[in-house]
Amino acid sequence: MDRPIRQERHMRIACVGAGASGLCFAYKLQRSFEDFTLTLFERNDAVGGVWFANRYPGCACDYEAHSYTFSWDQKADWSSVYASAEEVQRYFEGFARKHGLLDYCKFGTTVKKAQWDDASGHWGLRLQANSGAEWEDEFDLLINASGLLSSPKWPEIQGLDQFEGLKLHSAAWPIPPPDLSGQRVGLIGNGSSGQQLLEALQPIASHLTVFIRQPTWVFGPFGAPPRCYTADELQDFADSPETLLAKRKHFENRVNSYFGICLRDNPKQAALRRHLTQGIREQLAGRKYDDLDGLEEAFIPQYAPGCRRPTPGNRYIESLTADNVTLVMGNITHGTAEGVVDHQGKTHHLDAIVCATGFDTSHRPSFSVQGRSGQDLRxxxxxxxxNAYLALAVPDFPNYFVFYGPNNPFASGPFLATVGQSTPRFPFRLVSNISTTFLAYHADYMLRWCDRWQTENIHSFSPKQEAVNEFKDYADTVFQKTVWTDSCRSWYKTAPSQPTKVSLWPGSGLHYLETIASLRGDDFDVRYKGNRWEWLGNGFSQVELDEECDLSYYIRTEDDGEFLSSKKRRRALARGSHVDRESLHIIG
Structure with missing residues (x-):
């Protein structure tokens, strides 16, 4: 014990993925820690994750670009209100270069297996380069930042593999991109990717057949109408960072006013449904179909708004009712060499099939993760x-964290927002997207545990199963009051056949941030190497041995220390300039 209290030990961390989550973790680790080794294992050849992999026609972020940044790293020169996938990827690339994060990245490398060794207290990783070479390495902590939206999910259609034409997936678009001009294209799916593809393919395809299992609520632009910024606006953003900050905060304040509308009995939920229904009917008026009732059935859902991820549908109805588009409601029964057969037995002859069917959102890792008992998490x-502990950690999987695990806050707060004044047609707006704010709070939580591991003689830590079980019981009770358990097909749910089983956070986004703002050590099984008090060392403090520290740092003219109650800490942190909440059209 020939060392002072909290003497740091070297910390070896493996992080799987160099998308927004991995880069955020790397930045925050580098900012606050020393004496560590970090490797970001990334299967692609560049950073950006989903924004590097997704390159289908029309791919863009449907969250206002100025708010789709790390909260402390605003970008003044976004070219338009909603940035293209390529521009979003360039933002993360620039962020990585600015902070030297590329030095931690090992590109073209896939993690095949991670296995916990309880005797040594380490994770053993089996790794594979894109060239095929394999090797193994050892780490103290494992961070899974591969993301919830990383593995394409192909539709489960019998015989689809028999189709002899071009078969594409929105999340695995080939390079170079195929030319679909003049082709007979079948488009499966009507989520955000499906709507963007619909709007991009409709003008160029000779005929577009769109297959939809259920209608979706059409919201229009999530924020301001889509457009490019003028040169004068870009200059104003660059010259006045405080004005740009105010713009971002105004948008985010509206975002954080949303959760109440997710509650079934909230009168604003009923008001939203009426307004959206009226708006859809206005758009349908005068369209090519004669049967308005049948048309409404195809476009106006029976489930509550917010049950599934909202989509903007900027030109959704306009595109679906175009002369060269056929809408098929219902399941596809099977595929053939020439196309697909719908639920009514009609064969649709196609040159290409485009699957906009999203990702595998089951939360199962893309690689084998074997914990203390040897069981594979997959x-x-x-x-x-x-089930996970606060969407971050898993019982019996020590020294392991995951970004956006089960019960993440994807559908509340900054993922769903009300914006009230974009256009008179829809007085409500909903936004849904991964917020870099939550990535930062996830990283902060993980690094608090990293700090404990590095400065105490901890062997391992993992959440207790009883804590996860009790949280699940609490969450299930709250979910019954929300629209998320309504009868819709949604990746918010653990399985389409179990509509009441929801894998979301049971509250608002701000509610989640307050929950993970500090560690609850009593929820964890913490094991030590030897005597749990060995980290006290030889009796010397770190202050005594650090020449840059003041030996009487506690002597001062006023008490400027941190408040000790949650209420006063919260107000010190969040009580900024007064916000007129009525002007934000808060719902709930």
Missing amino acids: ELWSLEEP
């Missing part, structure tokens, strides 16, 4: 409903 979450 198998565990296949056999039973995925």
Whole structure:
């Protein structure tokens, strides 16, 4: 014990993925820690994750670009209100270069297996380069930042593999991109990617057949109408960072006013439904179909708004009712060499099939993760409903964290927002997207545990199963009051056949941030190497041995220390300039 209290030990961290989550973790680790080794294993050849992989026609972020940044790293020169996938990827590339994060990245590398060794207290990783070479390495902590939206999910259609034409997926668009001009194209799916593809393909395809299992609520632009910024606006953003900050905060304040509308009995939920229904009917008026009732059935959902991820549908109805588009409601029964057969037995002859069917959102890792008992997390979450501790950690998987695990806050707060004054047609707006704010709070939480591991003689830590079980019981009770358990097909749910089983956070986004703002050590199984008090060292403090520290730092003219109650800490942190909440059209 020949060392002072909290003497740091070297910390080896493996992070899987160099998208927004991995880069955020790397930045925050580098900013606050020393004496560590970090490797970001990235299967692609560049950073950006989903924004590097997704390159289908029309791919763009449907969250206002100025708010789709790390909260402390605003970007003044976004070219338009909603940035293209390529521009978003360039933002993360620039962020990585600015902070030297590329030095931590090992590109073209896939993690095949991670196995916990309880005797040594380490994770053993089996790695594979894109060239095929394999090797193994060892780490103290493992961070899974591969993302919830990383593995394409192909539709489960019998015989689809028999189709002899071009078969494409929105999340795996080929390079170079195929030319679909003049082709007979079948488009499967009507989520955000499906709507963007619809609007991009409709003008160029000779005929577009769109297959939809259920209608979706059409919201229009999530924020301001889509447009490019003028040169004068870009100059104003660059010259006045405080004005740009105020613009971002105004948007985010509206975002954070949303959660109440997710509650079934909230009168604003009923008001939203009426307004959206009226807006859809106005758009349908005068369209090519004669049967307005049948048309409404195809465009106006029976489930509550917010049950599934909202989509903007900027030209959704206009595109779907174009002369060269056929809308098919219902399941596809099977595929053939020439096309597909719908639920009514009609064969649709196609040159290309485009699947906008999203990602595998089951939360099962894309690689084998074997914990203390030897059980693979992929198998565990296949056999039973995925459950994690605050969307961050898993019982019996020590020194392991995951970004956006089960019960993440994807559908509340900054993921769903009300914006009230874009256009008179829709007085409500909903936004849904991964917020870099939550990535930062996730990283902060993980690094608080990293700090404990580095400065104490901790062998391992993992959440207790009883804590996860009790949280699940609490969450299930709250979910019954929300629209998320309504009868819709949504990746918010753990399985389409179980509409009441929801894998979301049971509250608002700000509610989640307050929950993970500090560690609850009593929820964790913490094991030590030797005597748990060995980290106290030889009796010397770090202050005594650090020449840059003041030996009487506690002597001062006033008490400027941190408040000790949650209420006063919260107000010190969040009580900024007064916000007129009525002007934000807060719902709930």
